[in-house]
Amino acid sequence: GQALSDGLTDIRKRNQDIERHMLHFLDNHDEQRMASIDFAGTPERGKPLMVVSTLLSSAPIMIYFGQEVGEPGLKEGGFGKPTRTSIFDYVGVPHHQRWMNNGKFDGGQLSDSEKALRDFYKRLLTFSAKSSAVMGNYMDLHAPNASTPNYDGQQYTFARWSATEKLIVVSNFDSYREVDYTLQIPAELIRLWGLKDGTYPMKDVLYGSTATLKVSQGKGQLPVKLKGSESLVLKL
Template sequence: MGKMIIYQVLPRLWGKGKFSEFDSETMSYFKSLGVSHVWYTGVIRHATTVSAEGCPASDSQIVKGAAGSPYAITDYYDVNPYLADNPTERMTEFEALLKRSHDAGLKVIIDFVPNHVSRDYGKVGLVHPEIKPLGSDDDPTVHWRPENDFYYYPGQPLRLPFDRQTYYENPAKASGNCFSPSPSVNDWYETIRLNYCDFHTETWDRMYEIVRYWCGKGVDGFRCDMVEMVPWQFFQWLIGRIKTEFPDMIFIAEVYQKELYARYINEVGFDFLYDKSGLYDSVRSVVEGHGTAKSLTWNWQILGDLQPRMLNFLENHDEQRFASDFFGRDAQRTFAALGAGIFLNTAPYMVYFGEEIGERGMDAEGFSGRDGRTTIFDWWRISSIGRLIEYIHTNEGLAPEEAELLEKWRRFLNMAASVPAVASGKTFDLCYCNYDSPGFDPDRHFAFLRGDVSETWLFVCSFADGGSLRQAQRPEVISIRIPKEAIDYLDIKNLDPETRIEVEVSSDDCAMVRIN
């Protein structure tokens, strides 16, 4: 099995924003990148200001932006009507998308949002009215009891952070990220928090049935939102029970506390975790010029055997685009960071749609404004995505620099996905034995080997000095020492101990050299 490559895409922002936009040409494009899994983000029905037959619009005060947050769910058993060509046939159209993906050899990941739901969950139309909505049997006269799905503030109305309030809730329920009847403008005021307890309750059973429903539809995995905000005991129970019936189902956790990584993998049962607080933060600090490449070694040393279970990335819907003014500033600078993330080990890697052509996320987009991210709150025409879709269907449309960038991304992704030494081979970090090597700067350079029984590759990532923008320059020449320990560990044939290999690598790039 090759390395797992996930392509995250928000269907709302892809072409005309419909399931049907993901046609056979698009599936072929994903495959050309070495992609194995597509995470269709924002599929499950959420609060929005747009109505559809049987699905009234939500009050605008509990919708962020015009389209709404994909993480303010209004019906866990439904998909968004606006994603369908025929809204009344939306589930059939989603099932067709599943089939197209599977027929192309791609697996499908969707969101599971366990911590919170929209404030009007169950009140704006239910596709399965025979299933009692969350909170329908609650006692709102008490703040908490284990039988309740939500937390309440008896005698206190909800106070939203607006001068004139049009949405009313009495008693107020706790919001997704705070226990208060008066959430602030910076809180998740559009959501209400679920009450799990750290022991088995009916809420657990309801959420299990939701996950099982989507497993039955044929999805292949779940990206689980804000896992640390839900008792780990619930996930341990859920994953164990689901995998009894669906043993190949994948669970990916959004987790940020590194000290909890081992628990969520070894005890709870997640397949993969975000490594935002590890490799992402380390790489970003080096790119921005206030960190050292030594931290990349420190990160894998801390992770140890957990490394293959980390999901690495440079972008996702929560993070700023690499090419934005807030991060790397130039998409051509991506490749040292990409090389360190995608080639270092067998861990899966995630690409965010448009990243491969340098989308900058610098539009002033509705609710979120110009913040270096691609909006998840509004409908928006992203010009680079329009050009990418034209390219997918006509092989034309991309600017020359975008086409050049895409081909390099394709080369990196396919090497990671399909070259056995990289996809499944061993790793040997060379930094410790090259501190005094000619041309090697341990604060800017990161060197390692990947190998299996058939071949060995040397990778050298060179980060720009002090986070400066690229400048036209000759490649650096670095003399990399290959110690006997590496030769023995990787069983490298026909290479003398203490061999040095001269490597040319440009700033903000990753050199790849096959050495046997």
């Protein structure tokens, strides 16, 4: 909540020549846990970050243990400080331990919210591992929507595609506000995708919701509704 999403496009562009040699991550052993009270505060606020980081480029992404069940690093380890998971102390990681479930490794002790978070990670990562679009082309759709009503710096959108798969990824970084807007799809992308005037159904690969892309005079419009911290990975 302290910065706009505008800089993401520049970051990607700056590293484009080496993207396949980079590693994306949100949690690691040095920095504050994303779910900690001194950072994002809740693991759900990291969901749009995870979608963007996973699908923005062809770089691999790392999941630090416990991240997918919202481990906040609250324990006082001795050497390390709370909000981080120390690698120097024998310190407990309760959320991760609930997934371990006394050696069964089946998530049997997870809360409902922790199960839902892990399910989100599973859906996203399973899709990205098989997606040809994520290894293919990219186009920024954030800048073309700078003047779109209800679209602001808490939103982020881009397209990924290959010869066999076309995606539009939309994320709402605002944790508390639902947004409703009509995304403008540039004529260049419509041309590259070979779309004629008409309507095209799109389906979210994560949870199955649908949206309709309307192409008129070579330009596209896509109505989008997002809850707080929600993303859609819409496949044509």
